[in-house]
Amino acid sequence: AQRVTQPEKLLSVFKGAPVELKCNYSYSGSPELFWYVQYSRQRLQLLLRHISRESIKGFTADLNKGETSFHLKKPFAQEEDSAMYYCALSDSGGSNYKLTFGKGTLLTVNP
Amino acid sequence: KAGVTQTPRYLIKTRGQQVTLSCSPISGHRSVSWYQQTPGQGLQFLFEYFSETQRNKGNFPGRFSGRQFSNSRSEMNVSTLELGDSALYLCASRIGTGGTGELFFGEGSRLTVL
Numbered sequence: 127a128q129r130v131t132q133p134e135k136l137l138s139v140f141k142g143a144p145v146e147l148k149c150n151y152s153y154s155g156s157p158e159l160f161w162y163v164q165y166s167r168q169r170l171q172l173l174l175r176h177i178s179r180e181s182i183k184g185f186t187a188d189l190n191k192g193e194t195s196f197h198l199k200k201p202f203a204q205e206e207d208s209a210m211y212y213c214a215l216s217d218s219g220g221s222n223y224k225l226t227f228g229k230g231t232l233l234t235v236n237p
Numbered sequence: 238k239a240g241v242t243q244t245p246r247y248l249i250k251t252r253g254q255q256v257t258l259s260c261s262p263i264s265g266h267r268s269v270s271w272y273q274q275t276p277g278q279g280l281q282f283l284f285e286y287f288s289e290t291q292r293n294k295g296n297f298p299g300r301f302s303g304r305q306f307s308n309s310r311s312e313m314n315v316s317t318l319e320l321g322d323s324a325l326y327l328c329a330s331r332i333g334t335g336g337t338g339e340l341f342f343g344e345g346s347r348l349t350v351l
Contacts, residue, residue, distance in 0.1 A: 158338065162340075169240070169241075169342045169343065169344050169345075170327065170329075170342040171341075171342065172339045172340070175338070175339070212279075212280065216338065223268070223270075223285060223292070223293065223331075223338070224270065224282045224285055224293050224295065225270075225272075225280075225282065225340065226282065227272075227279055227280040227281075228279070229278075229279035230279060230280075
């Protein structure tokens with residue numbers, strides 16, 4: 127069974143500090159991994175996907191299959207980064223598409 | 238393009254009743270998924286529909302059911318409501334085949350069972 131673990135429920139950093147939100151997964155196949163974000167009073171939205179290997183809003187995430195991790199990083203946190211972050215895994219395409227979410231990390235960036 | 242629309246946004250029911258929630262996906266999206274979000278369990282997958290067919294189902298009892306119409310709109314139904322069914326129910330749509338796999342979420346329907 128696939129599982130996603132986000133060990134930190136809460137993470138608080140100061141503006142300008144580096145931030146790393148941890149995500150570990152358990153999956154026997156070839157996973158697709160995502161980070162979704164929910165800003166205050168907004169709907170859940172995609173932040174980035176491991177396949178696209180892009181940087182969004184200064185965030186990057188690298189899939190480490192050896193450590194089964196997909197940590198989200200940003201070198202200099204901004205106050206507008208304060209939000210709930212969810213790591214999610216899907217079986218890679220196919221007809222049985224579903225996302226398994228971690229329980230989320232609430233990031234607070236203090237001024 | 239209009240986003241995913243869910244109705245009603247809030248509702249209160251009592252134990253034993255049933256409830257139907259509605260979701261209108263983004264135009265052109267043929268896949269609709271439903272998730273239950275609670276403080277204790279987080280986001281849990283309920284089911285996914287594509288072209289009016291259920292393609293995948295999560296680990297929920299048979300009291301939870303859904304359907305999709307030919308215009309891709311979807312409904313989910315929960316019968317014989319229990320207190321533990323109180324949650325935010327999120328609908329998400331995606332193109333369905335090909336594409337990036339990105340899910341676009343609605344704002345949710347918040348169900349309170351008394």
